[in-house]
């Protein structure tokens with residue numbers, strides 16, 4: 236989905252600010268990084284949206300154009316459209332009138348102060364909600380299982396629909412065609428609400444206040460402070476120390492290497 240520029244506690248950065256709560260306020264005033272990858276992703280999303288709208292016979296407007304368009308993008312956005320149409324087709328087998336929403340603004344501010352995001356595709360059929368996110372990146376595979384970004388979208392979607400439909404189950408899918416990855420995870424609405432109250436809310440409160448502990452990890456990869464962050468640098472230093480610490484005892488391998496070396500010395504001096 237496109238970057239959520241206005242939300243300090245946005246869904247797309249949730250993995251970071253839930254693991255390192257002070258990072259949200261630390262990076263709030265920093266310039267957004269505009270990368271070719273982000274621009275490419277935005278172009279692919281626009282094409283996905285247009286194709287799905289057309290396939291669902293919704294108002295689609297003119298086909299979006301972009302400098303980033305390629306045959307590969309055409310193919311992958313076709314795959315996404317086909318995946319969505321399959322999902323809708325499956326839902327129609329059991330539900331007469333499934334509800335579909337595309338690029339839907341989702342508000343989860345009842346759990347996360349000023350929290351909102353945009354869901355690429357939502358489908359409600361009977362007691363099940365489906366949330367689909369398209370990712371055009373090919374650097375790192377992203378999985379749906381306990382993915383906080385997807386869980387926030389799902390909470391925003393429940394916020395929209397739960398008073399109209401009796402949703403019992405939520406299925407989240409990350410469609411990442413450049414890595415041939417379709418990752419799906421299902422959770423009950425009850426468990427999702429429980430997570431929101433017990434895990435999400437306390438973390439979001441800390442993050443909104445800029446409190447908590449700086450903790451580095453895989454989530455630093457997309458942090459705007461990553462190159463100057465003290466906590467991250469210190470954790471690298473700790474790792475380096477462990478790496479270079481000489482062992483107290485010589486291991487068998489070192490001993491063997493030593494014997495071999497002596498052997499060579501002896502031969503060369505003979």
Ligand code: SF4
Pocket residue numbers: 251255257258261449450451452454455458459460461462464465466467
């Ligand atoms: S680089 Fe990592 S540890 Fe530092 S603020 Fe960002 S997320 Fe936290």
